[in-house]
Amino acid sequence: xxxCPNCQSTRVVERHIGRDTGGALGTIAGxxxxxxxxxxxxxxxxxxxxxxxxxxGPVGSSLGxxxxxxxxxxxxxxIGREVGLEIGHAIDTHWLESHxxxxxxxxFTPRLQVA
Numbered sequence: 001x002x003x004c005p006n007c008q009s010t011r012v013v014e015r016h017i018g019r020d021t022g023g024a025l026g027t028i029a030g031x032x033x034x035x036x037x038x039x040x041x042x043x044x045x046x047x048x049x050x051x052x053x054x055x056x057g058p059v060g061s062s063l064g065x066x067x068x069x070x071x072x073x074x075x076x077x078x079i080g081r082e083v084g085l086e087i088g089h090a091i092d093t094h095w096l097e098s099h100x101x102x103x104x105x106x107x108f109t110p111r112l113q114v115a
Contacts, residue, residue, distance in 0.1 A: 002099065002110055004101035004103065004104060004106055004108070005106070005108055006101060006104050006106035006108075007101060007103055007104045007106070009101055009102070009103040009104065011101065011102040011103050012099050012100070012101055012102065013099065013100055013102060014092075014098060014099055015092070015096075015097070015098055015099065015100050015107070016088075016092060016098075017092065017096055017098075018087075018088035018089065018090075018091035018092035018095075018096050018098075019085055019088035019089045019091075019092055020088065021088055022084035022085055022086075022087045022088020022089070022091065023081050023084045023085045023088060024084070025084050026080035026081045026082070026083050026084020026085065026087070026088075027077045027078075027080050027081040027084065028077075028080070029080050029084075030076040030077045030078070030079050030080015030081060030083070030084075031073045031074075031076050031077035031080065032073075032076070033076045033080070034072035034073045034074070034075055034076020034077060034079075034080075035069045035072055035073040035076065037072055037076070038068040038069045038070075038071065038072025038073070039065070039068075039069055039072075041068060041072075096109070097109050098110075
């Protein structure tokens with residue numbers, strides 16, 4: 001059982017600072033990448049559609065580009081969040097004071113205890 005090194009209390013919680021920050025940054029980066037990739041694809045698709053002839057007309061082409069950007073942003077954001085959470089968890093585990101005592105407020109990184 002994990003105890004506070006300052007007051008020996010067992011009322012200790014995880015802080016998740018790196019994980020939360022990594023998740024937020026990963027979501028933003030993934031969304032931006034997903035939208036950009038979808039817009040690049042929409043540009044290529046619009047050029048092909050113009051060459052073949054627009055079946056749905058200009059409105060269909062515009063709506064398709066917007067829908068593609070939205071879907072790309074959602075997928076990119078979800079993937080980016082998962083990657084960011086994993087990186088943030090690793091940062092929490094190895095570099096940040098990832099635990100806090102509820103009783104005295106002391107923050108610390110738990111160390112493996114050799115028996």
